Amino acid sequence: MADQIGALVQSALVTIAALMPIVNPIGSAPIFLSMSADLPNVGRHRLARSVAWNAFLMLMASMLVGSHVLAFFGISLPVVRVGGGLLVTASGWRMLNAEDTRGKTTPKVSEAWEREMARRAFYPLTFPLTVGPGSISIAITLGARVSGRGGSGLMNVITDLVAVLIVSLTVFLSYRFASRLISYLGETGTTVFLRLSSFILLCVGVSIVWSGILGLIQPLLLHR
Numbered sequence: 391m392a393d394q395i396g397a398l399v400q401s402a403l404v405t406i407a408a409l410m411p412i413v414n415p416i417g418s419a420p421i422f423l424s425m426s427a428d429l430p431n432v433g434r435h436r437l438a439r440s441v442a443w444n445a446f447l448m449l450m451a452s453m454l455v456g457s458h459v460l461a462f463f464g465i466s467l468p469v470v471r472v473g474g475g476l477l478v479t480a481s482g483w484r485m486l487n488a489e490d491t492r493g494k495t496t497p498k499v500s501e502a503w504e505r506e507m508a509r510r511a512f513y514p515l516t517f518p519l520t521v522g523p524g525s526i527s528i529a530i531t532l533g534a535r536v537s538g539r540g541g542s543g544l545m546n547v548i549t550d551l552v553a554v555l556i557v558s559l560t561v562f563l564s565y566r567f568a569s570r571l572i573s574y575l576g577e578t579g580t581t582v583f584l585r586l587s588s589f590i591l592l593c594v595g596v597s598i599v600w601s602g603i604l605g606l607i608q609p610l611l612l613h614r
Contacts, residue, residue, distance in 0.1 A: 398549045405532055405553035409449065412524045413557055415564035421519060421591050423568040424485060424584040425510070433507055434569055440511035441520055442562035448521045449554045453533030454547070456526060467527050468605030474523030475598030481514045482592030486585065519591075520561055523598055529554075 426434045575583055
């Protein structure tokens, strides 16, 4: 019994260690802040909770059925990387050219803002910012281990659920307190910070696209 519990704990730690660097909630927090800079603080806090919940659902879905969905549609992981990278690149480009709305009257959380937050909560804040092509690839790979691990399938699913829950909680905490950066940076510093974050997001998108293209080209080169 003790050996089985130890194996499950080790499996959960492996899942957390594999997902955390890719999800990178602390590194994504500045980009989350730049994408929600026009929202009031209370709206940003609600948005952080929604994104964390969406991230949990996406990671679990990727683990449980991701490989089956990709196989059904005949989609490879490199194609997912290219498509997701294009979305990230488009988001970064749009943010770089967006009008600076900070410093204007801070809106209250009305029905219009509720709808806007609901729209942003999944795209682009959950996908592809928080759970992108890299995270989905890792989650699908981890999910494929379930049949090969010892113990019951239900216990393995519960172990993955707990591990993903911890990752999602880290996402919530990182995004929830990201707004404190604004008070520390000041108006000019925040403007520079948000533009740099947009440029970094653009570069991340190009990097994801490039990795996907390499994944599509390498099999062709090996068969030459």
